Amino acid sequence: MTEVKKKKIIPNKTPIPEQPANIRRSNFSEVALGYTEADARLEASRCLACKQPKCVEGCPVNVPIRDFIGFINKGDFSGAINKIKEQNFLPAVCGRVCPQEDQCEKNCVVGKKNEPVGIGRLERFAADWERTQGTAKKITVKNPTGKKVAIVGSGPSGLTAAFDLAKEGHKVTIFEALHQAGGVLVYGIPEFRLPKSIVAKEIETLKEMGVEIALNSVIGKLFTVDELMKDFDACYIGTGAGLPKFMGIPGENLNGVYSANEFLTRANLMKAFSFPEYDTPIRTGKRLAVVGGGNVAMDSARTALRLGLEESMIIYRRSLAEMPARAEEVHHAKEEGVRFEMLTNPIRIIGKDGWVNAIECERMELGEPDASGRRKPVRIKGSEFQIAVDAVIIAVGTSANPLVPQSAADLKTTKWGYIIADEQTGLTSMKGVYAGGDIVTGSATVILAMGAGRKAASAISQYLAAK
Numbered sequence: 001m002t003e004v005k006k007k008k009i010i011p012n013k014t015p016i017p018e019q020p021a022n023i024r025r026s027n028f029s030e031v032a033l034g035y036t037e038a039d040a041r042l043e044a045s046r047c048l049a050c051k052q053p054k055c056v057e058g059c060p061v062n063v064p065i066r067d068f069i070g071f072i073n074k075g076d077f078s079g080a081i082n083k084i085k086e087q088n089f090l091p092a093v094c095g096r097v098c099p100q101e102d103q104c105e106k107n108c109v110v111g112k113k114n115e116p117v118g119i120g121r122l123e124r125f126a127a128d129w130e131r132t133q134g135t136a137k138k139i140t141v142k143n144p145t146g147k148k149v150a151i152v153g154s155g156p157s158g159l160t161a162a163f164d165l166a167k168e169g170h171k172v173t174i175f176e177a178l179h180q181a182g183g184v185l186v187y188g189i190p191e192f193r194l195p196k197s198i199v200a201k202e203i204e205t206l207k208e209m210g211v212e213i214a215l216n217s218v219i220g221k222l223f224t225v226d227e228l229m230k231d232f233d234a235c236y237i238g239t240g241a242g243l244p245k246f247m248g249i250p251g252e253n254l255n256g257v258y259s260a261n262e263f264l265t266r267a268n269l270m271k272a273f274s275f276p277e278y279d280t281p282i283r284t285g286k287r288l289a290v291v292g293g294g295n296v297a298m299d300s301a302r303t304a305l306r307l308g309l310e311e312s313m314i315i316y317r318r319s320l321a322e323m324p325a326r327a328e329e330v331h332h333a334k335e336e337g338v339r340f341e342m343l344t345n346p347i348r349i350i351g352k353d354g355w356v357n358a359i360e361c362e363r364m365e366l367g368e369p370d371a372s373g374r375r376k377p378v379r380i381k382g383s384e385f386q387i388a389v390d391a392v393i394i395a396v397g398t399s400a401n402p403l404v405p406q407s408a409a410d411l412k413t414t415k416w417g418y419i420i421a422d423e424q425t426g427l428t429s430m431k432g433v434y435a436g437g438d439i440v441t442g443s444a445t446v447i448l449a450m451g452a453g454r455k456a457a458s459a460i461s462q463y464l465a466a467k
Contacts, residue, residue: 011114014043016121021335025305028191028273031332032096037077040125044073046110047117054107055119060451061160063087065104065119072122078135080126088123089163090156090450092131092198095124097189098447099326131201141209142169147464150175150232152219152404155183156446157238157437159206160453161460165236166209168461173232174206175217180269183240185446187269188261190299192306196268220403225411225433233467234432234460237419238453241438243401246394247291251349256283256356260296260395267303285390286310289359291346292395293318298329300393301338313339313387315346317364322374341387345379349392358386398443408433418442426456434460 017033018024024031035043053066064083071080084091100106100120108116130136147170151158154176162172180186182199207213219225219239228235244259246252263282266272270280288309290301293316304312314333316323319342323330334340343364350358363383366375400417412420412429419428419435426434436452438444 009048009110009114010042010046013046013115013118013121014039016118021332021337024192025302025336028306030195031192034128035121035125037075037129040072040077040122041075043118043122044069047073048109050109054109055104055117058103058105058107060103060447061087061454063091063104063123068126069117069119069122072126077126077129077133080122081130082137084123084126088450089160090202090446091123092127093156093185093194093202094447094450095120095122095127096194096198099445101326103445103447131198136205139167139205139209141167144171145169145464147171147233147467148173148231149460149464150228150235152225152228152235152237153177153183153239153437153439154181154203154213155238155240155437155449156185157240157449157453158183158236159202160450161236161238161436161457162206162211163209164454164457165460166206166211168457170461170464171210173212173214175214175219175223175228177216177218178269179215181213181215184242187265188296188299190264190268190303192302193299218403220407223407225404225408225430229430229432233464234434236426236453236456236460237404237428237433237435237439238437238449239401239404239439240449241398241400241418241443243399244394245397245399247346247396249346249348251351251356252394254349254351254356255354256285256351256391257349258282258391258393260290260292260300260393261398263300263393264296264303267307273307282307283391284309285356287389288312288391288393289315289341289346289387289389290393290395291315292397293323293325294395294397295325295329297393297395298325298333298338300395302333302336304393305336305338311339312337313341313389315341315344315359315361315387317343317345317377318374319343319366322366343377345377346392347384350386356390356392358388359392360384360386398438400439400442404439416442424455425459426452427459432463 047069055065068080068083105116151174185199244261271278272280272282288304301312348360363380364377367378370376421435426436434456437449
């Protein structure tokens with residue numbers, strides 16, 4: 001009987017080249033430089049090509065992961081990107097910012113005994129290869145249906161819905177409140193993690209498909225959802241959850257206190273790092289504290305370093321083990337010199353002449369697990385201390401902006417202001433109105449928002465066909 005040889009697995013992921021930390025902390029160029037063709041094929045060779053790939057189950061948009069990696073393994077990079085784009089309109093984005101470690105890579109069989117296959121790195125490689133080679137296939141759009149769809153918000157959810165609907169031949173108009181399309185992809189995620197040229201390229205693809213984008217169009221002020229429905233056959237709301245949360249501690253109204261949304265919007269969208277070449281400044285002084293432990297907190301702290309501060313620190317009330325930010329982002333922040341004050345809780349921001357000059361904190365210890373499964377932080381009495389800072393960024397989460405939901409009389413929302421929508425279709429309490437992404441779920445990931453956009457687009461097409 002012939003013995004079947006088991007495939008020998010390379011235990012660790014193929015390293016991805018990066019800018020040295022001492023250089024990148026002074027520029028906004030991308031940190032990770034991407035795989036070479038040889039790197040990509042080596043990493044792809046680690047895939048077991050499972051007959052029933054569990055990795056796909058962890059992908060909200062069901063990218064055929066095994067198949068596209070198989071193309072890369074054979075050196076057919078065109079085949080790889082075409083296979084990805086059967087399901088994912090934004091592979092260059094997802095390959096950079098998706099938390100693969102908690103989604104597709106978490107289910108990778110190779111990862112049970114070794115490091116999982118670098119699915120995100122390979123997706124990014126395929127997308128970047130297509131962009132540099134200029135081999136992108138023209139998107140096939142079906143004959144016009146005569147139906148019109150309004151999309152509110154041009155973030156990842158709205159863009160994905162627009163792509164799928166336009167492919168079906170519907171006339172799509174995106175309404176974006178800001179002066180540039182892309183939503184959180186342009187105002188929230190820094191250039192060193194996601195170059196804005198990548199987002200601009202995808203938006204250009206939508207325009208070539210016939211999608212119209214109305215900028216500076218604040219739905220809820222310019223038009224209500226009810227008014228939109230008089231001119232459109234259906235509407236998709238993908239406005240995200242962009243209302244900043246604050247802690248409610250003394251001193252949050254001082255000059256020099258920013259929400260993470262404002263800080264990152266000034267830096268990313270308004271290009272404050274090039275003031276006075278661009279009109280928007282950021283006054284930060286020399287030392288800055290970021291309160292929070294998520295990816296937005298890491299983005300803020302790392303952006304602050306690139307603005308030339310002497311010290312940028314993270315203040316987080318739990319330990320490193322409970323921190324919700326991606327391990328990769330924490331690692332990069334530490335490499336770049338961000339200071340971490342763990343088990344530390346701010347209780348007061350102190351000012352002088354109306355401006356921040358210190359933050360008062362207390363030390364914490366971890367108690368029993370709370371509802372989130374993480375150990376609850378408990379204050380240590382008498383542990384108060386002060387840290388001298390010139391600015392503070394509050395990065396403790398966001399909530400639903402009520403502007404759009406309040407503009408529709410029959411749109412049902414939760415007590416927290418999020419739109420109530422069917423999980424599978426995105427259908428709201430209003431006929432022909434659908435919603436998805438963070439405005440429904442609360443703050444989540446780019447890929448989950450995209451998945452919601454895809455589901456809603458499919459449901460909208462079915463609705464329009466029946467209509």
